[in-house]
Amino acid sequence: MSMQYFSISFFTEPGTLWINAGTHLKYVQGGRRNWQSALLGDLESRNEPGFEEAITELISNPEAARGDAYAEMMSRSTTAMASLIQDLLLASQPSHLDHLTHCISELSGDFKALTCKPGSEVASRAFKQSDR
Template sequence: MNRQTVTANKSLLWSTLLLAALLVLSGCSSTRMAYRYADWGVVWWVEDYVTLTDAQKTQLYEDLDELRGWHCATELPKYQVWLNTLETDVRQQNITPEALSQHQDELLGFFPPLLSRATPIATRLLTSLTDAQVRELTENMAERQRELEQEYLGEDPAATAVARAERTSERLERWLGDLNDNQRAIVTRWSAQRDRQTEIWLQGRRNWQLTFLEALERRQEPGFEQEVARLLNESTSIRGEEYEAMMARSRVALNTLIHGVVAAGDSAQLAHLKNRTAELNRDFEALTCSPGPEIAES
């Protein structure tokens, strides 16, 4: 996976990128390559916001190598069990909202151990930042926020819904193949019902950033690691009540969308979904925890 592909996902919290890479693997033809290069995506995300010294980079590389080793040896087997169950449900056409919700619960359960391991890494990096680096970070985060607000909030709501529907259709087609007219209509209705979702997401993003930057001012004081842990583990609540409510609604709506689109499909799409799930599972089976990147096409 090249730098441009990984950087496209830079909005993800760097501390969860290892897991998030497993959720967006459809953007890369090789699960193994995506996993092996996930840590470099972390480095690029950080460097997009702040210029690190050589010593900071060295420490971050070492920390991420250790994190990846633990994650590969300890967590990947759990993902394999989850994928086996998912593949079985797809093969048996058990893609009900209830089954999807259960898979979603299990997937979200993978986050806490990773966040716990990531907390000291994030704390070490953030504690090492100079005042000048914090100012650079603050300015770059504010600039990125302004760019996102100008890009998304200036759009007509109808145009926003259309763009959201197009993005959603593209992601679904990676797993199902071409959508039929009925499926596209389902996606269009779903997108139109998202209402103020983008606005709430951007406000929640701003809320989290402000809390994060306030915590950075106390990075040399006792208890800073606990503040970092809160920022990572309680991200949703920090983003605000409206954001929490939106996320709860979105989770249910997403399950309903997937169930409706699959139910409106045909045997060819189901076969496509089975093949993609089986392919993902085979890639996981082939993953190893040996150090060093693999040479492969992506």
């Protein structure tokens, strides 16, 4: 059995460091409900002092309103995913890493295009993509 297969199997089995999709979805939905509830509460008090600060905090720091369970799930998920990616990279061949480097370079260009800062590099890339 390959190391990659073992890593993927380990992180997808229930009860391991990686949580299954159903459990993950439950926490995401709970966090969303908590945030929406906080938003509705703030909107109900929109005529009260501190409304602007409360809305600003809710938008700029949404994790605070999502709750502890959501934060713990995200922490576990992030740790498990980082470990899985590390294992996969360590088990990969040089050709895999070359391919990933190329994909990351392209993705970096996509993010530059999303910054909405016009420039010849972004404009030429956007023009090339429209020719596809």
